[in-house]
Every structure is written in structure tokens, then in C-alpha cells.
Amino acid sequence: MAAVSGVDRRTLVRQPSVLPGFGLTFGFTTFFLSALVLLPLAALVFMAASMSWGEFVHVVLSARALGSYRLSFGASFLAATINLVFGFVIAWTLVRYRFPGRKIVDALIDMPFALPTAVSGIALTTVFAQNGWIGQYLSLLGIRVAYTWIGVTVALTLIGMPFMVRTLQPAIAEVQRDLEDAAETLGAGRLYVFRRIVLPAVLPAMLTGFTLAFARAVGEYGSVIFIAGNIPKKTEITPLLIVIHLQEFDYKGAAALGSVMLVMSFVVLLTINLIHSWGRRRLVATAH
Amino acid sequence: MSISLDQVTKRYQGSTVVNDVSIDIGDGEFFVLLGPSGSGKSTLLRAVAGLTGVDHGRISLHGRDVTHLAARRRGVGLVFQNYALFRHMTVADNIEFALRVRRMRAAARRARRNELLRLVALEGLDDRLPAQLSGGQQQRVAVARALAHKPEVLLLDEPFGALDAKIREELRRTIRQVQRELGITTVLVTHDQEEAFALADRIGIMNLGRLLEVGRPDDLYARPATRFVATFLGAANLLLARQSADGLSFGNGPLIVPHHEPSSHGRAHEVVTVLRPEEIELAPARDALRSPYMAEGTVEEILFSGALERLRVRLGDGLAGAHVVRSENLSEEPYLEVTRTQHEQRVFPLAPGLPVALGVRRLHVLPTPLSSFVAWAPTAALAETLAREPLLAELATRMKTRIAIRVEPALAESAPLPEGAVALRDSEAEETDADFSGAAVIRGSNDARAVEWLLARGVDEVLILRAGAAAPRRVLIHWVNESARRATLAVSASLLRHLSAEAVYVGILPEHERADAPRPLGMRALLDARSEAAADHGLDMRTELGYGDVAQELALRLAESPDQLLILGISDAADLGGRFAELLTNPASPLLIVYRRSELQAVPAPLESSSRAASGRLRYA
Numbered sequence: 028m029a030a031v032s033g034v035d036r037r038t039l040v041r042q043p044s045v046l047p048g049f050g051l052t053f054g055f056t057t058f059f060l061s062a063l064v065l066l067p068l069a070a071l072v073f074m075a076a077s078m079s080w081g082e083f084v085h086v087v088l089s090a091r092a093l094g095s096y097r098l099s100f101g102a103s104f105l106a107a108t109i110n111l112v113f114g115f116v117i118a119w120t121l122v123r124y125r126f127p128g129r130k131i132v133d134a135l136i137d138m139p140f141a142l143p144t145a146v147s148g149i150a151l152t153t154v155f156a157q158n159g160w161i162g163q164y165l166s167l168l169g170i171r172v173a174y175t176w177i178g179v180t181v182a183l184t185l186i187g188m189p190f191m192v193r194t195l196q197p198a199i200a201e202v203q204r205d206l207e208d209a210a211e212t213l214g215a216g217r218l219y220v221f222r223r224i225v226l227p228a229v230l231p232a233m234l235t236g237f238t239l240a241f242a243r244a245v246g247e248y249g250s251v252i253f254i255a256g257n258i259p260k261k262t263e264i265t266p267l268l269i270v271i272h273l274q275e276f277d278y279k280g281a282a283a284l285g286s287v288m289l290v291m292s293f294v295v296l297l298t299i300n301l302i303h304s305w306g307r308r309r310l311v312a313t314a315h
Numbered sequence: 316m317s318i319s320l321d322q323v324t325k326r327y328q329g330s331t332v333v334n335d336v337s338i339d340i341g342d343g344e345f346f347v348l349l350g351p352s353g354s355g356k357s358t359l360l361r362a363v364a365g366l367t368g369v370d371h372g373r374i375s376l377h378g379r380d381v382t383h384l385a386a387r388r389r390g391v392g393l394v395f396q397n398y399a400l401f402r403h404m405t406v407a408d409n410i411e412f413a414l415r416v417r418r419m420r421a422a423a424r425r426a427r428r429n430e431l432l433r434l435v436a437l438e439g440l441d442d443r444l445p446a447q448l449s450g451g452q453q454q455r456v457a458v459a460r461a462l463a464h465k466p467e468v469l470l471l472d473e474p475f476g477a478l479d480a481k482i483r484e485e486l487r488r489t490i491r492q493v494q495r496e497l498g499i500t501t502v503l504v505t506h507d508q509e510e511a512f513a514l515a516d517r518i519g520i521m522n523l524g525r526l527l528e529v530g531r532p533d534d535l536y537a538r539p540a541t542r543f544v545a546t547f548l549g550a551a552n553l554l555l556a557r558q559s560a561d562g563l564s565f566g567n568g569p570l571i572v573p574h575h576e577p578s579s580h581g582r583a584h585e586v587v588t589v590l591r592p593e594e595i596e597l598a599p600a601r602d603a604l605r606s607p608y609m610a611e612g613t614v615e616e617i618l619f620s621g622a623l624e625r626l627r628v629r630l631g632d633g634l635a636g637a638h639v640v641r642s643e644n645l646s647e648e649p650y651l652e653v654t655r656t657q658h659e660q661r662v663f664p665l666a667p668g669l670p671v672a673l674g675v676r677r678l679h680v681l682p683t684p685l686s687s688f689v690a691w692a693p694t695a696a697l698a699e700t701l702a703r704e705p706l707l708a709e710l711a712t713r714m715k716t717r718i719a720i721r722v723e724p725a726l727a728e729s730a731p732l733p734e735g736a737v738a739l740r741d742s743e744a745e746e747t748d749a750d751f752s753g754a755a756v757i758r759g760s761n762d763a764r765a766v767e768w769l770l771a772r773g774v775d776e777v778l779i780l781r782a783g784a785a786a787p788r789r790v791l792i793h794w795v796n797e798s799a800r801r802a803t804l805a806v807s808a809s810l811l812r813h814l815s816a817e818a819v820y821v822g823i824l825p826e827h828e829r830a831d832a833p834r835p836l837g838m839r840a841l842l843d844a845r846s847e848a849a850a851d852h853g854l855d856m857r858t859e860l861g862y863g864d865v866a867q868e869l870a871l872r873l874a875e876s877p878d879q880l881l882i883l884g885i886s887d888a889a890d891l892g893g894r895f896a897e898l899l900t901n902p903a904s905p906l907l908i909v910y911r912r913s914e915l916q917a918v919p920a921p922l923e924s925s926s927r928a929a930s931g932r933l934r935y936a
Binding site for chain 2: 208
């Protein structure tokens with residue numbers, strides 16, 4: 028960063044690249060990723076590998092572990108999907124309309140970023156517990172939120188929402204209203220305009236937002252443990268199971284579960300990224 | 316009629332963006348809406364397309380009322396300044412968009428696409444993405460896309476704005492060709508007068524939300540009716556002159572006698588003249604001029620600009636103190652813009668500082684009754700303050716005219732008016748009227764004496780100002796006698812062209828006509844007045860009807876809200892002190908009194924010296 032700010036503006040224009048040469052930057056990138064991401068992850072896998080195959084399978088394929096995977100990934104996926112729809116609506120409203128209090132609503136979006144996740148968890152539990160403000164009415168309808176998978180999804184939705192909204196806002200702002208006007212004068216109805224004009228334009232951002240929200244939800248711990256109730260096999264998420272292993276000083280078991288999460292998350296994120304780049308190649312060849 | 320707009324009005328956040336616009340555009344016509352940015356032309360175009368709703372008025376396309384019809388059902392094609400192409404679709408998909416929406420078969424779509432690509436000369440580019448095309452090509456695609464569904468009307472919103480000059484010209488030619496080939500009614504919005512001249516069958520010029528004038532390009536250029544059009548379409552020198560039955564004179568310059576019908580307005584009066592820079596002749600001496608001599612001048616500045624030479628000529632003493640209307644840059648210097656051809660330059664080479672004689676080959680008199688303003692007050696200090704009143708200053712700036720100052724102790728409220736002053740009549744005014752030209756402006760006072768004093772001396776319009784009054788949002792128009800109708804309408808139209816205010820004609824019928832159902836006699840006169848305003852002055856007025864006492868009704872309406880101005884036409888000065896005393900003392904609204912004596916006095920007719928223009932041109936031939 029110091030290199031960037033130190034360089035005179037005129038030389039920035041003259042030189043093809045802002046930062047010093049490729050060798051240096053690439054070296055830094057490799058070092059940074061290795062020290063902070065790859066090495067610790069390798070250590071994790073390494074520790075898990077010190078278990079015997081039988082022990083490993085016993086830990087990662089236990090009924091309790093399988094239940095936690097299902098909840099963690101299922102609820103995260105569901106939460107990211109919910110955010111896909113409602114995050115879009117919120118982002119659209121904030122970009123396209125001017126209403127009193129818009130700035131405040133816009134600032135509220137970032138609250139889940141800033142709050143310690145435990146605080147969100149406690150707050151959500153207060154509201155959704157069976158005697159809570161909303162929970163008491165839902166329980167009349169026979170819906171229990173707190174201490175069920177629904178509660179987990181609610182918590183993960185809250186945590187992921189700002190990622191979706193913040194990613195979508197600039198993309199929606201990019202969609203010129205002229206495009207919609209043009210489509211309308213050409214005879215397209217609103218739904219058609221949305222499907223054929225707006226959606227293709229914001230789809231890459233939606234995928235990115237989905238990825239971020241999903242990744243955040245998989246790793247979430249603090250807010251979930253308060254509202255989930257942590258009933259083994261039912262409302263116990265994988266991160267919690269790992270903590271439980273740690274508390275029993277079963278570091279290897281924790282590492283084994285961690286490795287599984289690592290692999291699964293990597294596969295999911297890679298898939299989404301592939302879809303993303305495939306879509307980008309198909310949709311926008313704008314650079315050339 | 317292909318497109319018919321009837322009193323279309325659009326307000327946006329309290330301000331009127333499109334103000335009472337009515338136009339009829341014929342089948343196959345190429346109509347250009349020209350105006351500066353913010354004049355409401357794009358909003359009007361969007362209203363025709365159906366992308367913007369209107370607050371008032373009707374829009375019909377081919378006789379079908381579409382005012383409340385959604386854009387996609389109107390059958391129009393719209394081209395945007397920024398192309399608005401769908402970036403994730405190929406050229407082919409972009410063009411076929413409207414056809415796909417209509418579920419046309421693939422083969423038919425392809426046929427139509429090829430036809431359109433040929434039309435805009437882009438064959439073979441079907442599979443490109445918009446980002447792979449140049450700006451000019453993108454706009455061609457946009458034109459083809461807008462024509463795909465065979466719309467009845469093509470609308471273009473500044474389509475060349477984002478292109479450089481060469482490509483602009485090329486695309487302009489293509490669009491004109493396509494328009495001719497298809498015979499499609501086209502409306503193009505632009506702020507570029509050159510573009511308007513090159514394309515238009517007819518031009519409509521907008522300013523401040525109002526459609527000022529509509530006409531053929533050459534007509535509008537040669538015979539503008541308003542200051543705005545005169546200066547917006549090409550360069551123009553606006554000068555105040557005195558017109559009498561014998562001819563025209565600038566300041567204390569000589570009389571110019573153009574070949575024209577003598578004005579039927581018997582008294583000499585002040586008019587605004589338009590002198591195009593190319594219609595001014597320069598010669599070494601008065602005798603060498605081929606056209607009527609106007610004044611002496613000094614060359615101040617010469618700019619070479621390719622084919623033409625642009626000069627700025629300072630007017631000599633004869634005209635320096637004369638009434639040169641302030642130009643755009645508001646400098647007080649009385650100078651004229653002159654352009655000369657290469658040929659003229661060779662015959663009479665000039666350098667800055669050289670004296671020249673100026674001749675007028677051709678001039679045009681604007682039919683505006685409001686030529687300039689004169690602030691009248693009992694002391695110089697009061698007059699100065701009056702001239703700086705925001706409303707007056709704003710009006711003068713917008714009308715590109717000057718505010719003169721006159722001190723007249725007799726106007727002091729306490730001072731007894733000179734004996735017999737009010738009795739001063741036309742015959743005497745004739746001799747002194749040189750001093751009473753322009754619309755008088757006075758500070759509101761508690762009696763009618765000042766106004767009567769001015770009217771008796773030949774002033775025709777008196778604007779009574781209130782301290783701090785702002786530009787009005789609503790202008791109420793009323794005339795007391797039919798003989799004042801014409802003048803009141805002309806003055807109202809002239810004033811309203813420079814204000815973004817709503818015009819309301821207040822018709823007031825005697826109380827007994829209220830019961831005179833079903834059709835009061837006076838009603839017909841009201842309707843006649845409205846159509847006369849529209850036909851003769853291009854002024855669209857709303858009409859409000861009242862019954863009872865005129866002064867009371869008007870006062871009532873003025874009390875409704877601030878920011879109003881009343882234009883009152885009278886033909887008997889005695890009325891002011893009597894029936895309308897209440898209005899004169901109303902502190903809220905400014906009041907413009909239009910006075911016409913009972914005998915019919917027409918607005919001055921435009922005058923020209925076209926035969927002299929011919930001789931002027933022959934000179935160096």
C-alpha cells in the first residue's frame with residue numbers, strides 16, 4: 028500500500044502497472060496465502076491424518092456428525108437462497124427508490140457485520156423463543172423457531188444478509204433505467220423486462236453474494252448456538268460439534284471434522300465459482 | 316395527424332417541466348424539438364413514448380388517445396442518447412427483441428433483422444456484442460432495434476449526443492435516409508441548432524417548459540417572433556429601435572426606411588429588432604455602403620473561424636448611448652457581432668481599431684410589445700433600488716433587455732401632481748413620447764395617481780412591483796374592455812415566454828348571467844379569447860370562470876396564494892382610481908397594467924427590407 032501512495036500520479040499514468048513488478052507482487056501473494064491460509068489448513072489436515080483410518084471414519088461418519096453436516100450445509104444453503112430473494116428486494120428498494128429514512132435503513136444493513144455474533148444470537152432468541160415477541164404468536168400457529176432448524180436458518184439468514192445486499196447494490200445501480208425503458212417501448216411487459224434485462228445484468232453479482240453469504244453461514248458459530256438449542260443430531264451444527272470435541276481435549280477428532288468441512292466448503296465454493304466464470308464468459312465479453 | 320399533443324403539462328416536484336404544450340405533427344413529418352437543456356423537451360418526448368405520465372392534457376397517436384396507455388402498447392420506437400443496447404445480447408438478439416416479445420417465428424425474425432441491418436448499413440455484424448462496436452455502429456443498432464416492430468412513430472432523444480462530429484454527420488444522413496425511405500413520422504430532440512436545421516421539416520423550439528414557436532427552419536431563422544428564438548437559432552444582435560410611420564431609427568441615428576408596410580400603430584414606439592451578424596454590412600465610409608446606413612463603429616476584435624470572419628464592432632457615439640439590448644454575457648459594452656465571408660474580407664480587409672461604417676441589409680422587428688423596462692421613481696436612489704428588485708432584474712435578464720432609470724419628482728406620494736397632468740392627452744403625448752417608451756415600472760403605492768400620470772403621457776404598460784416579489788408561479792390574465800383584449804394577450808404571451816408560470820385567464824361574468832343557463836352569452840367571448848390566444852400568440856391559457864364584481868373576484872384569487880402576478884387590461888385610465896383601487900393597494904402580488912385607448916390599436920407588424928438584402932448581396936458580385 029505504501030508503494031501505491033508513494034508513487035507520483037504522473038508516473039502512474041505513464042507506467043503500464045501501478046504496483047512494482049509482477050515478481051514481487053506474486054511473491055507477496057503466495058507468501059500471504061501460504062502463511063495465513065494454506066499452512067494452517069495443511070496443519071489441520073496433517074493432524075487429522077495422524078489418526079488411523081478407522082478412527083477417522085468413526086468420527087466423521089458418526090450419526091451425530093452426519094446430522095450436523097446436514098444441518099450446517101442445508102441451513103446455510105437455505106439461508107443463502109432466502110437472502111438471494113430478499114436481499115435482492117432490499118437492495119433494489121435502496122437503489123431505486125428515494126424515501127424518508129432511506130439512509131437509516133441503508134446503515135441498518137451493516138449492523139449484522141458489526142455486532143458480535145453472540146449478541147445477534149441472544150437477540151434472535153429473545154424474539155423467537157416460545158414466549159418471545161414473535162415466537163409466542165408463531166407457537167400459536169404450531170411453528171417453533173427457537174431450538175429447531177428453523178431458528179438456525181433464521182440466524183444464518185441474518186448473518187448472510189449484508190453480504191448479499193452490499194454485493195447487489197452496485198450491480199443494480201449499474202442497470203440503467205434506460206434499458207428497462209427501451210425494453211418497455213419495444214413491447215416487453217414488466218416480468219419479461221425483469222427476466223431478460225435486469226436479471227442477466229445482476230446475475231454475476233447475485234452469484235457472488237450467494238457465495239459470500241453461504242460461506243459466511245457455514246462458518247457461523249456464535250449466533251447459532253444460542254438459538255439452536257444444540258440437540259445432538261437435530262439442531263447441532265458442525266462448528267459446535269468441533270468445539271465439543273475440543274472441550275473433551277479430542278483435538279484429533281476436531282481436526283478430522285474440520286478437514287471434512289474444509290473439503291465440502293471448497294467443493295461448493297469452487298462449483299459456484301465455476302458457474303460464475305462460465306456465466307461471465309457467456310454473458311459479457313465486454314472487455315474486448 | 317400522426318402525433319397530436321393537446322395542452323400537455325407535466326409537473327415535477329412543484330415546478331412545471333412541460334407547460335401547456337400543444338402540437339400537431341403530420342404523417343411522415345420529421346419534427347425536431349429544439350431547446351437548451353432543462354427546457355422540458357426530453358420530458359415531452361418521454362411523455363409521447365409513455366415512459367412519463369402527464370399531469371394534464373391529452374396525447375394522441377394516429378387519432379387514438381394514448382394518454383393513459385402503457386408505453387409497450389403505444390407502438391412507438393425510441394432511441395436514446397446512450398444507445399441503451401442490451402449489453403449481454405448480440406446485435407441480432409437486440410434487434411429481434413421486440414419481435415421475440417411478440418412471439419414471431421424465427422425465420423420471419425431473421426428476415427426482418429436482415430432487412431433492418433441493410434437499412435442501417437450494418438450487414439454481417441449480427442453476432443457481435445454491443446461492446447465490440449463503435450459508438451456510431453451501436454447507435455445504428457439502436458435505430459434498427461427501435462424500428463423492428465414497425466412502429467408508427469419514431470422518437471429520438473439526442474441520438475447524436477455521444478458521438479464525435481464526423482460520425483455524427485454520417486449517422487444524421489443515415490437517419491434522414493431511413494426516415495424518408497420508411498415515411499415514418501419522426502420526432503427528434505436536440506439542443507444543437509445545426510442538427511435541427513439539417514434534419515427538420517419543422518422545428519419546435521422549447522424553453523422553460525413552453526413551446527415557444529413552431530415553423531420551418533428557414534422561416535424561424537428569418538422571422539422569429541421571440542427574443543429567445545432569435546438568439547437561440549443562430550447568432551443575433553438584438554437592438555432597441557424606434558418605429559414610426561416613416562421608418563426605423565436606432566438611438567439618435569438616421570432614419571432607416573425599409574421596404575415594408577408602414578405600421579398601423581400611429582404613434583412612434585419602441586421595438587426590438589433582430590440583426591443577424593451576416594446581414595450587417597461594413598464599409599470604409601458611409602458613401603461606400605450598399606445598404607441603408609445605420610451607424611459608425613470601430614472594429615474591436617477579429618476572430619478567424621474558417622469560412623467566416625467574426626468581428627466585434629463597437630458602436631460609435633451616435634449609438635453608444637442608444638438602446639442596444641444587452642447581450643448574453645451581460646457586458647454593458649454596446650457592440651455588434653458581425654460575420655463576413657472570405658470574399659468580403661478580401662474586398663475590404665480590416666484590423667482591430669479601424670473605423671467602419673455599418674449598414675443594415677436586412678432586419679426583422681420582433682412583434683413583442685414589451686421592448687424594455689423603465690424604472691420610474693421620485694428620487695434616483697429609489698429608482699436604483701427599484702431597478703434591482705429581483706423580479707424585475709430576472710425578467711430583464713431572461714428577456715435580454717435593459718432597465719433604464721427615470722427620476723420624476725412628481726411621482727412622490729406626497730407631492731401634488733402638476734396641475735392638469737392627468738388631463739394630458741394623446742396629442743400632447745405625441746411630442747414627448749420619446750421619453751415614455753418601454754414598459755414603466757413603479758413601486759406599488761396607495762393610490763392610482765402615479766399610474767394615471769404615466770398612462771396619460773403615453774406609457775402603455777405599467778408594472779407595479781412589490782418589494783421582494785419573486786418570479787410568479789401563476790399569472791392571472793384579465794381585461795376589462797374588449798378593446799384591450801388584443802394588447803393584453805400580446806403582452807401576456809410576451810411575458811409568459813420568459814417565465815415558467817402557469818397562465819390562467821380569469822373570465823368574470825356579471826352575476827345575472829349565472830342564472831342564464833344553459834349558455835351564458837359572455838361564455839362565448841371567453842372561449843373566443845382562449846382560441847385567439849392560442850392561434851395568434853401561441854399562448855395556452857387555462858380558463859377560470861367567476862361571477863360578480865370584477866375587482867372583488869380578482870382580489871379574491873390573488874389572495875389565494877402568493878407568487879402570483881395579475882395582468883390587467885384596461886382602456887379607461889379612470890377605472891384605476893375607481894373600480895380597481897383595491898387591486899392597486901393589494902400588497903401581495905405584482906400587477907401589470909396594459910392600457911389601450913378605446914380606438915383599436917394593433918400590435919406592430921413585423922417589418923423587413925428584403926429587397927435591400929438582395930442589393931446588398933449583389934454588391935460584390
